[in-house]
Amino acid sequence: xSDTEVSPEIMLAFYKRLYPYKSIFGWxxxxxxxxxxxxxxxxxxxxxxxxxxxxxxxxDADELKKQVCQLNPxxxxxxxxxxxxPRDRKTVRAANFTPQLRELVxxxxxxxxxxxxxxxSGAGICxxxxxxxxxxxxxxxxxxxxxFGYKYLLWVYSGRRGIHLWISDKEAMELTDEQRRxxxxxxxxxxxxxxxxxKVNVRQGTKSLPPGIQMSLESLRTIFHRLILExxxxxxxEEGWETLLQLISEPSVTRRLRAKWEIKSRSxxxxxxxxxxxxxxxxxxxIHDNMVAAMEDIVLQYTYPRLDAEVSKHRNHLLKAxxxxxxxxxxxxxxxxxxxxxxxxxxxxxxxxxxxRELDEAGASAGAEATEHHSDWxxxxxxxxxxxxxxxxxxxxxxxxxxxxxxxPDRSW
Amino acid sequence: xxNKEDRQKLLAQQTLSKxxxxxxxxxxxxxxxLNFYDKPPLGDxxxxxxxxxxxxxxxxxxxxxxxxxxxRSWDELKNITITQxxxxxxxxSNSAWTLDLESQRRKxxxxxxxxRLAFCRSEDLRRRFVKAETALFRVRFDSDDGEENLxxxxxxxxxxxxxxxxEVEEHFKELQTxxxxxxxxxxxxxxxxKVRWTRVPxxxxxxxxxxxxxxxxxxxxxxxxxxxxxxxxxxxxSLEMTAKALPFLDExxxxxxxxxxxxxxxxxxxxxxxxxxxxxSGNEITADMIDDMARKHFPACMxxxxxxLRRDKHLKHFxxxxxxxxxxxxxLSIDEAISFWRxxxxxxxxxxxxxxxxxxxxxxxxxxxxxxxYPAKSCQQILTSDQPGTGDxxxxxxxxxxxDNLQTALLSMYSSQGLTSADLxxxxxxxxxxxxxxxCTRVFEITHARQGVAKGEGVGSGESVTHPNQYAxxxxxxxxxxxxxxxxxxxxxxxxxxx
Numbered sequence: 001x002s003d004t005e006v007s008p009e010i011m012l013a014f015y016k017r018l019y020p021y022k023s024i025f026g027w028x029x030x031x032x033x034x035x036x037x038x039x040x041x042x043x044x045x046x047x048x049x050x051x052x053x054x055x056x057x058x059x060d061a062d063e064l065k066k067q068v069c070q071l072n073p074x075x076x077x078x079x080x081x082x083x084x085x086p087r088d089r090k091t092v093r094a095a096n097f098t099p100q101l102r103e104l105v106x107x108x109x110x111x112x113x114x115x116x117x118x119x120x121s122g123a124g125i126c127x128x129x130x131x132x133x134x135x136x137x138x139x140x141x142x143x144x145x146x147x148f149g150y151k152y153l154l155w156v157y158s159g160r161r162g163i164h165l166w167i168s169d170k171e172a173m174e175l176t177d178e179q180r181r182x183x184x185x186x187x188x189x190x191x192x193x194x195x196x197x198x199k200v201n202v203r204q205g206t207k208s209l210p211p212g213i214q215m216s217l218e219s220l221r222t223i224f225h226r227l228i229l230e231x232x233x234x235x236x237x238e239e240g241w242e243t244l245l246q247l248i249s250e251p252s253v254t255r256r257l258r259a260k261w262e263i264k265s266r267s268x269x270x271x272x273x274x275x276x277x278x279x280x281x282x283x284x285x286x287i288h289d290n291m292v293a294a295m296e297d298i299v300l301q302y303t304y305p306r307l308d309a310e311v312s313k314h315r316n317h318l319l320k321a322x323x324x325x326x327x328x329x330x331x332x333x334x335x336x337x338x339x340x341x342x343x344x345x346x347x348x349x350x351x352x353x354x355x356x357r358e359l360d361e362a363g364a365s366a367g368a369e370a371t372e373h374h375s376d377w378x379x380x381x382x383x384x385x386x387x388x389x390x391x392x393x394x395x396x397x398x399x400x401x402x403x404x405x406x407x408x409p410d411r412s413w
Numbered sequence: 414x415x416n417k418e419d420r421q422k423l424l425a426q427q428t429l430s431k432x433x434x435x436x437x438x439x440x441x442x443x444x445x446x447l448n449f450y451d452k453p454p455l456g457d458x459x460x461x462x463x464x465x466x467x468x469x470x471x472x473x474x475x476x477x478x479x480x481x482x483x484x485r486s487w488d489e490l491k492n493i494t495i496t497q498x499x500x501x502x503x504x505x506s507n508s509a510w511t512l513d514l515e516s517q518r519r520k521x522x523x524x525x526x527x528x529r530l531a532f533c534r535s536e537d538l539r540r541r542f543v544k545a546e547t548a549l550f551r552v553r554f555d556s557d558d559g560e561e562n563l564x565x566x567x568x569x570x571x572x573x574x575x576x577x578x579x580e581v582e583e584h585f586k587e588l589q590t591x592x593x594x595x596x597x598x599x600x601x602x603x604x605x606x607k608v609r610w611t612r613v614p615x616x617x618x619x620x621x622x623x624x625x626x627x628x629x630x631x632x633x634x635x636x637x638x639x640x641x642x643x644x645x646x647x648x649x650x651s652l653e654m655t656a657k658a659l660p661f662l663d664e665x666x667x668x669x670x671x672x673x674x675x676x677x678x679x680x681x682x683x684x685x686x687x688x689x690x691x692x693x694s695g696n697e698i699t700a701d702m703i704d705d706m707a708r709k710h711f712p713a714c715m716x717x718x719x720x721x722l723r724r725d726k727h728l729k730h731f732x733x734x735x736x737x738x739x740x741x742x743x744x745l746s747i748d749e750a751i752s753f754w755r756x757x758x759x760x761x762x763x764x765x766x767x768x769x770x771x772x773x774x775x776x777x778x779x780x781x782x783x784x785x786x787y788p789a790k791s792c793q794q795i796l797t798s799d800q801p802g803t804g805d806x807x808x809x810x811x812x813x814x815x816x817d818n819l820q821t822a823l824l825s826m827y828s829s830q831g832l833t834s835a836d837l838x839x840x841x842x843x844x845x846x847x848x849x850x851x852x853c854t855r856v857f858e859i860t861h862a863r864q865g866v867a868k869g870e871g872v873g874s875g876e877s878v879t880h881p882n883q884y885a886x887x888x889x890x891x892x893x894x895x896x897x898x899x900x901x902x903x904x905x906x907x908x909x910x911x912x
Contacts, residue, residue: 095536148610149627171611171627182614186624202620203594210594210620211587 003351004330008048011325012072014352017359017376019068019323020386025061026393027154027322028078030168030400034060037101037173042079042086044318045071054079054318055086074327077318081173099315104150104172104180107319108136110161112306118232118240125161127345128231133163134341135223136305139216140165141338143187147212148172152396154389155336157349159326163336164319168396170403181313189213189304197246200297200304206289209296216304217296224299228268234302235268244271247301248294250287253278322389325352334385335392355380443518445565446506447553449644450651454522463527464671469501470524471675474545481544494552504553506561530668531675533656538676539649547645554637571639572612576605576630587623588630595621597634604633613638674785698744700753706743708829710888712853712881713810714795715739716826721806726760731799732807733770737777738789742882747778791880792850811849816841823856830860853878857888864891 029038043056043064053071058064068076080099084092110129114121119128137155144150144167152168175183192199203209209217228234235241241261245254257274260266266274279291311317324333330351336344355377362379377386476497480490498504504521505512525546532542554562581588581603592599610629616622616638623630631639662668698706707719718736722728728736733754740750751774755766772781779786792809801808810819820837836859843852854877858866871877872887 146626147624149625171609175611179611179614182618183610185618186620204596207593208590211590211623212620214590 003353004328005353006074006325006327006330008072010352010356011074012069013356014325015065015068015072018355018380018382019065020377020382020389021061021065021068023386023389023393024321024323025064026397027168027389030396032397037081040081040083040085040100042082042316042318043321044077044079045073046075046077047071047073055089057086075324076321078321079318080315101173102175102315104167104169104175104183105312105317105319106140106165107158107308107311108133108140108163108165108305109158109308112308116228116232116234116302118234118236125346127347130344130346131223131227131231131342132303134344135220135227135303137163137336137338137341138219138223139303140187140305140307142219143212143216146215147186148183152392152399153338154322154392155338155341156322157331157334157336157344157346158320159324159331159333159349160329161346164322164333166319166322170400175315177314180315184307184309184312186212187305188307188309189300190306197243198249198297198301200300202300203293203297206293213300213304217299220299220303223303225269228302229272230269233268235271236265240268241271244275244298247298248275248291250278250290250294253287253291323385332382332385334382335388337388350381355382443515443522445568446504446514446518446557446561447550447565448518448522448525449569449647450522450525451569451647453526454519458523460667460671462523463668466520466524467527467531467671467675469520470528472501473497473549474528474542477545477548478541481548490548491552491555494549495556498552506558508558527672528675529652529655530659530662531672533652533659534676539652539656543645543648543652546648547641550644551637551641554640566636566640571608571643573606573608573631573636573639576607581605584623584625584630587625588632591621591623591630592632595619597621597632600632605630606633606636607631608639612642615642697746698749700745700749700756703740703745703753706885706889709892710885712878712884713823713826713856714808715881715885717810717822718806720826722757727758729805729807731801731805733773734777735790735795735807737774738787739881739885741778742789743885747775747780750774750778789880789882792853792878795881796849809849809853811844811852816844819844827856827860831862832856832859850878853884857884861888861891864895866891 025034025038026032028041029035031037039057039059041057042054043058045053045056045068047053053073056067058067079086080102082089083096083098083100089097110117110120110125110133113129113132117129117132120126141153141155144153144165150167150169150172152172154166154168156164156166158164189202190199191201202213208214235244245258248254248257253275257271257278260274261271275291275295279288279295282288282291311319320333322333322335325331326333330353331346331349332352332355334349358380359376377383473494476493477490480493485493502517502521502524503512504517505514507514528542532538557565588603588605589599589601592603607628607630610617610624610627613622613629613631613635616629616631616635617624621635622632662672703719704723707716711719715736718728718732721732722736737750737754740753745753751771754770754774758766758770761770775781777787795807795809796812799807801813810822814822820834820841823832823837823840824834826832836855840852840855843849843855854871855868857872857878858868858870869875872883878884
């Protein structure tokens with residue numbers, strides 16, 4: 001069987017024997033005994049060929065497993081914690097059914113980088129373009145920890161060409177839509193559609209960048225050099241360097257540079273040096289200031305995280321659950337450690353058929369004693385990923401216990 | 414602790430004021446002009462006062478809301494609110510000691526709490542009420558004198574933490590760049606306070622502050638932002654609580670009707686300027702003038718209703734409602750209205766008309782039933798409520814007509830006033846983008862170009878059409894101006910054109 005194959009039979013075996021329900025339960029619930037955070041949580045299932053079942057909810061991990069195995073969805077998504085159990089939605093008044101809590105989520109997708117990356121486009125992804133995602137993860141992870149002070153961040157590979165972030169801190173869970181919108185506004189730097197050349201407009205004139213972005217810029221400079229100039233060679237072709245010139249918007253400078261670059265082909269690195277030299281030539285002058293600001297903006301435009309803002313702004317947005325299987329690639333949506341994001345290789349993420357093969361091999365050597373399949377993932381290469389989630393959950397639960405102790409007697413959630 | 418002390422003080426004051434009602438004419442019960450409305454007013458109140466306080470406040474809030482709808486700038490909104498407040502709900506600062514501040518502030522206090530009762534019942538009403546109230550609070554805060562604001566802020570705990578000089582030093586550079594990028598003059602002596610960023614989402618969204626570990630460093634100049642946010646949040650929370658407690662009021666037959674009336678008033682924009690007939694214009698409109706006026710002054714929705722009425726000698730319920738209220742506000746008296754509808758429904762017997770229609774017409778004039786003076790429907794209401802079904806002719810042609818029908822209709826209605834098929838692509842483009850009022854405004858400009866209305870001028874100073882009566886009123890005004898200024902010349906012109 002091919003590695004990318006995803007048949008209903010394979011999916012069912014995966015749901016029965018491998019999916020880590022317990023870990024997912026703990027991660028959403030923050031405690032061992034079921035709370036509203038789990039029981040009032042919306043689940044949505046995608047059933048083949050194209051049915052979408054919303055407002056499912058479950059009492060505990062076992063009930064979730066039972067339903068997943070019965071429906072055998074191609075994937076399922078997690079929504080907010082509502083004021084009533086989503087499955088009882090029709091029995092309560094609409095006004096009493098509102099989203100209350102929700103992880104703060106982010107979605108970064110490679111397609112948003114199509115205009116920059118030179119290696120692939122659309123659904124394609126290679127290890128070269130993963131570097132864009134890696135850069136985004138590093139910047140976002142740090143900004144959220146330093147600036148917003150959140151600690152419980154779970155990064156999850158989306159199975160093909162993107163990455164999701166789930167933040168479970170108490171305050172993050174409780175954010176209103178208005179606050180989510182504000183936070184997204186703070187983090188959003190790249191704006192404007194296809195017809196907009198300059199997509200970074202975050203400063204007043206040529207004044208310095210806002211402090212948060214300034215901090216991100218420092219780490220992005222090296223990434224820009226390595227990724228944009230060396231690896232992707234973004235300004236090699238005419239279309240690429242024309243965009244670069246349009247972003248500089250100093251008529252006299254762009255005229256000189258265009259004349260130079262039209263005659264002789266120069267690498268992106270050499271061209272960037274040319275730009276720098278032009279800036280230095282006017283040291284202390286107005287052109288210099290404009291150019292420095294423009295160059296900083298260019299670094300941001302090419303490397304700053306491109307967020308899908310709509311996903312993060314609303315509490316009731318649904319997002320694919322971790323450890324689902326991407327139907328096109330067969331890869332499992334595994335957690336990713338942001339500190340080693342640079343060495344993460346999407347193509348090395350286990351596929352569902354590979355995992356089942358491993359399981360069969362382990363089963364063959366151990367005999368047929370295993371009738372209970374609870375922790376079968378332990379015998380496969382899924383183990384390090386589930387362990388990663390379990391460590392995250394343990395820390396989260398510890399924090400909740402501590403907060404509860406400090407708050408004194410239990411007053412529910 | 415703080416609370417208990419306050420309560421004791423308040424109790425003491427109340428007893429005191431009861432004992433020396435004459436001597437104690439100070440401002441003790443309401444020491445500040447502004448009020449966070451943390452505590453409901455205590456004491457007895459007459460049912461008349463109950464209603465007046467609320468209605469007067471509602472007039473101001475309705476004006477604020479209509480400013481939002483019309484996209485007025487903050488300064489315009491502020492001026493309008495201040496004018497409106499002077500008329501209906503004066504609220505002076507402590508320096509105006511000659512005035513009866515106590516009763517001003519009590520009226521403010523009571524009005525706010527009555528409206529809470531009226532507007533807590535649905536999510537939508539709560540949201541709109543909070544928005545308008547917060548704007549009113551801001552207007553007052555902005556126009557208050559600085560000293561008094563400080564005193565007022567001190568009276569309440571906003572949970573902000575002073576940033577120490579050491580800490581300012583530690584983050585000096587970031588604080589300065591934050592100021593620069595927010596376009597504030599950097600001030601090395603600026604004082605800051607720290608709050609969780611969730612308290613100042615507006616400052617975060619626009620990156621106007623320095624943010625570290627979830628704490629926003631808010632310079633004193635921006636602190637009002639925390640205050641407004643706090644006002645908004647606590648009002649929203651209180652309204653939700655009031656909503657839960659409201660069922661206990663159901664027994665009270667005196668108050669519930671008043672509350673219903675108030676909340677409906679807000680929904681239909683009762684106090685906006687199109688609620689009453691354009692009185693004082695001097696020229697009474699009579700039933701037989703309407704054919705002519707429709708041709709010259711009516712927006713497409715009303716032209717369409719008028720033509721349907723003439724063609725079918727009948728209009729269905731919502732059509733009658735939309736057109737009838739429009740005519741009422743245009744200045745048609747009740748007698749003329751009955752005469753107009755009687756003549757229009759020429760296929761209907763007197764008996765049936767008197768039984769089925771007369772009552773409704775009188776009702777819409779506030780002469781029957783609960784005697785509410787219904788305002789004419791605004792564009793927003795026409796666009797969004799009571800969508801026309803098959804056989805209905807009400808609604809907004811720009812929205813509810815198919816593109817083909819709309820183009821034909823526009824040409825047949827307005828080609829005599831200068832609309833040509835060359836104008837259609839532009840109009841249809843805005844329609845397609847869903848900007849129906851823009852399309853309507855453009856038609857107004859085109860059909861009034863002969864009166865000197867330029868593109869972009871709208872129904873006066875760039876305003877776009879938000880109400881059918883506004884359209885008609887402006888059109889008639891333009892005609893009057895022209896007739897007044899150069900009636901003679903115009904006559905000559907007509908003759909030339911005929912020739």
